[in-house]
Amino acid sequence: MTRLYREGRTETVRSCTVESCDFVRAMLDEKQTREERLRLLRVAADRHQQLYRDAMCGKGIDRHLFALYVVMRYLEESSPLFDKIFPPQYLLSTSQTPLNQCEVECPTVEMKDKLKLVSAGGGFGPVTDTGYGVSYIIAGEDQISFHISSKKSAENTSSKKFREDLKSTLRQMRELFA
Known part of the structure; x- marks a missing residue:
C-alpha cells in the first residue's frame, strides 16, 4: 500500500x-x-x-x-x-501482486486473459523455516491465482495441503454467495 x-x-x-x-x-x-x-x-x-x-x-x-x-x-x-x-518470525507471509504492470504493456488485453500473459507474481519464500509464503493476484471478477511456497525440510508444512485447504475455503466462501 x-x-x-x-x-x-x-x-x-x-x-x-x-x-x-x-x-x-x-x-x-x-x-x-x-x-x-x-x-x-x-x-x-x-x-x-x-x-x-x-x-x-x-x-x-x-x-x-x-x-x-x-x-x-x-x-x-x-x-x-x-x-x-x-x-x-511469521508463520504466514502474504502479498498481493498488482496488475498494473500489464495494463501499461498490454492495455487492449481483456482482464480475464491477463493471467495467461503474466505470472502469479513470482511469489516469495517463507520468512521462517516452518512457515509459508503466499503471493496472489486478483484478475477481474472471477479469477485469483496463488503462488504458495514452503520448505520441504519442514516436517509440519506442505504447500500441497495448504493449496487444498485454500481451495476448500474458497469453495465455502463461494457457497455463501450462491
Whole structure:
C-alpha cells in the first residue's frame, strides 16, 4: 500500500482484525447461519476497507510503530507490546501482486486473459523455516491465482495441503454467495 501523495511511504494493512477473526470463527461454527456469516463478512470487509483508506491518507500506524520498534532494538531496549505485535518470525507471509504492470504493456488485453500473459507474481519464500509464503493476484471478477511456497525440510508444512485447504475455503466462501 502506498500513500496517495507525492513520495508517500509504503504502509502495511493488516488483514487480521477482530472483525476478520469473528468472521472466521463463524465459518468454523456449524451452528451459524448463512445470513450471520454474510453479515460478519461484510463487517470484516468494511473494516479492511477503512484501514486501507486510512493507510492511503497517511493515517496508518504500522510503519510508525515499526520505526519505533527498530529504534528500541537499536537502543537494546525491550517492550512487551512490541514483542507481541512484531514477533521475530511469521508463520504466514502474504502479498498481493498488482496488475498494473500489464495494463501499461498490454492495455487492449481483456482482464480475464491477463493471467495467461503474466505470472502469479513470482511469489516469495517463507520468512521462517516452518512457515509459508503466499503471493496472489486478483484478475477481474472471477479469477485469483496463488503462488504458495514452503520448505520441504519442514516436517509440519506442505504447500500441497495448504493449496487444498485454500481451495476448500474458497469453495465455502463461494457457497455463501450462491
